Amino acid sequence: MKNDNQAKNPRLSDYQAGRTNHEYLADLKAINPADADKFLSVGVDASEDFRAGTFIVKDQSVLHSKTKQKGVDIMSITQAKDKFDLSSYLWKGVDPGKDEYTSWAHEQPAEGYFIRSQPGQIIQAPVQSCLYIEKEQFAQNVHNLVIAEEGSHLSIINGCATSPHLISGLHVGITEFYVKKGAVLSFTMIHDWGKEVNVRPRTVGYVEEGGVLISNYISLRPVGSLQMSPTTHLRGKGAVARFNSILVADKGSTLDVGSNVILEAPETKAEIISRAITFGGDILAKGKLVGLVPEVKAHLECKGLILKDGLMLAIPELEAHVPGVEMSHEAAVGKIDNREIEYLMARGLTEEEAVSTIVRGFLNVDIEGLPSGLKQRLDKVISETEKDMF
Structure with a gap:
C-alpha cells in the first residue's frame, strides 16, 4: 500500500473533536438544499417518502430524528442509554483496546443512532440514517446500535457524507448489530466522503438461530483513506450472513476493506462478494471465512479491475477447524479483455x-x-x- 503512513493512519491530534451545536430540525424539509443534495447522493431522502423513519447526525449533533412506523424504535444512542438497559449490547462486540481509534471512541463523547425493530414486526419501509460532517478538520465520533428482535424484519439505508465545501475530516464509527432468532436485517451503507477524509468504521455483528444479516457496502467516490473490516458471528443454527461490496478508488484514495464471518453453529451459511475497480488508487480487498463446527457452508469471491495505474490486492482467506466444513473462494485481478x-x-x-x-x-x-x-x-x-x- 502507500508509503504515506499519515494517509493510512491519521493522527487524532490533527483534528478537532467534541460536542457541536447545530440547530435541531423538526421538519427535514427545512434543511439546506446543498445538504439535502448530499444526503440524496447516499440514499437519504429529505422528503422522507417511503421511509419508516430517519436519523441524522451532523458533526456531533443530532440534526433530526423521527419514527414514522409502529414497531420500530429510532433515537439517539444517548437517549437510548437513558431509556433502556443496554449494558448487554454496548461495547460487547467491539474491543475498546483494539486500536487507537476504538480507544479514542471509547473515551470521547459519542453520538449515533439506536434502531430496533420490535419482536415479530415486519417493517415494510426502510429506515434511513445519515452520518454527516460539515465542520472542517473535524473528528466525528459515533456509536451505533442496531437490534432486530426475534422474528422481525428490518431494512436500513445508512449514508455517510461530507458537505460540498469540506476538504479534510475524520470519521470514527463504532457499530454493533444484533440479529435475534428468526429475524432478518438488511443494512446498506453508502459512502461519499471527500478526497482528504479519513474513515475508520469498527463493526461487529451477532446472528442467532435462523437469523439473516445482509450487509451491502458501496463506495464509489474519492476518499482519503478507508479502513474497515466488519466481523459477524453466526451463533445460532441455520444463521446466515451475506456481504456485498462495490469499491472504486481514484488517484490518492486508499481503501482497505474486508469482511469476516465466523461460522460457530451447525447449518450456518455465509457469502462474501466483492467488486473493486482502481483507476489510480490503492485497494486492499479482503475476506475471511472461519468454520468452527461441521455442517457449515460458505463462499468468498473477490474480483478486481485495474483501469489505470494503481494497486489492487485481493486476499481471500479460508480457515477450517474441524472436518465437515464446506468453504470455497475465488479471486481474480486483471484488466478489461480487449x-x-x-x-x-x-x-x-x-x-x-x-x-x-x-x-x-x-x-x-x-x-x-x-x-x-x-x-x-x-x-x-x-x-x-x-x-x-x-
Whole structure:
C-alpha cells in the first residue's frame, strides 16, 4: 500500500473533536438544499417518502430524528442509554483496546443512532440514517446500535457524507448489530466522503438461530483513506450472513476493506462478494471465512479491475477447524479483455462506450434488499463515476 503512513493512519491530534451545536430540525424539509443534495447522493431522502423513519447526525449533533412506523424504535444512542438497559449490547462486540481509534471512541463523547425493530414486526419501509460532517478538520465520533428482535424484519439505508465545501475530516464509527432468532436485517451503507477524509468504521455483528444479516457496502467516490473490516458471528443454527461490496478508488484514495464471518453453529451459511475497480488508487480487498463446527457452508469471491495505474490486492482467506466444513473462494485481478471491447465495437459502440458498458456490468452486483428507488439512484452514481474514470 502507500508509503504515506499519515494517509493510512491519521493522527487524532490533527483534528478537532467534541460536542457541536447545530440547530435541531423538526421538519427535514427545512434543511439546506446543498445538504439535502448530499444526503440524496447516499440514499437519504429529505422528503422522507417511503421511509419508516430517519436519523441524522451532523458533526456531533443530532440534526433530526423521527419514527414514522409502529414497531420500530429510532433515537439517539444517548437517549437510548437513558431509556433502556443496554449494558448487554454496548461495547460487547467491539474491543475498546483494539486500536487507537476504538480507544479514542471509547473515551470521547459519542453520538449515533439506536434502531430496533420490535419482536415479530415486519417493517415494510426502510429506515434511513445519515452520518454527516460539515465542520472542517473535524473528528466525528459515533456509536451505533442496531437490534432486530426475534422474528422481525428490518431494512436500513445508512449514508455517510461530507458537505460540498469540506476538504479534510475524520470519521470514527463504532457499530454493533444484533440479529435475534428468526429475524432478518438488511443494512446498506453508502459512502461519499471527500478526497482528504479519513474513515475508520469498527463493526461487529451477532446472528442467532435462523437469523439473516445482509450487509451491502458501496463506495464509489474519492476518499482519503478507508479502513474497515466488519466481523459477524453466526451463533445460532441455520444463521446466515451475506456481504456485498462495490469499491472504486481514484488517484490518492486508499481503501482497505474486508469482511469476516465466523461460522460457530451447525447449518450456518455465509457469502462474501466483492467488486473493486482502481483507476489510480490503492485497494486492499479482503475476506475471511472461519468454520468452527461441521455442517457449515460458505463462499468468498473477490474480483478486481485495474483501469489505470494503481494497486489492487485481493486476499481471500479460508480457515477450517474441524472436518465437515464446506468453504470455497475465488479471486481474480486483471484488466478489461480487449476482445470484449472489440466485440462491442463491432456492434456499433465506440471504444469509450464499450469500456463503459463492461465496467457497468462488472459493478452490477445483484444486491439483495435494495429499495427500487435507491437502485435507480445508484445506477446514476455509477454512470457519473464512469465519466470520472475516463
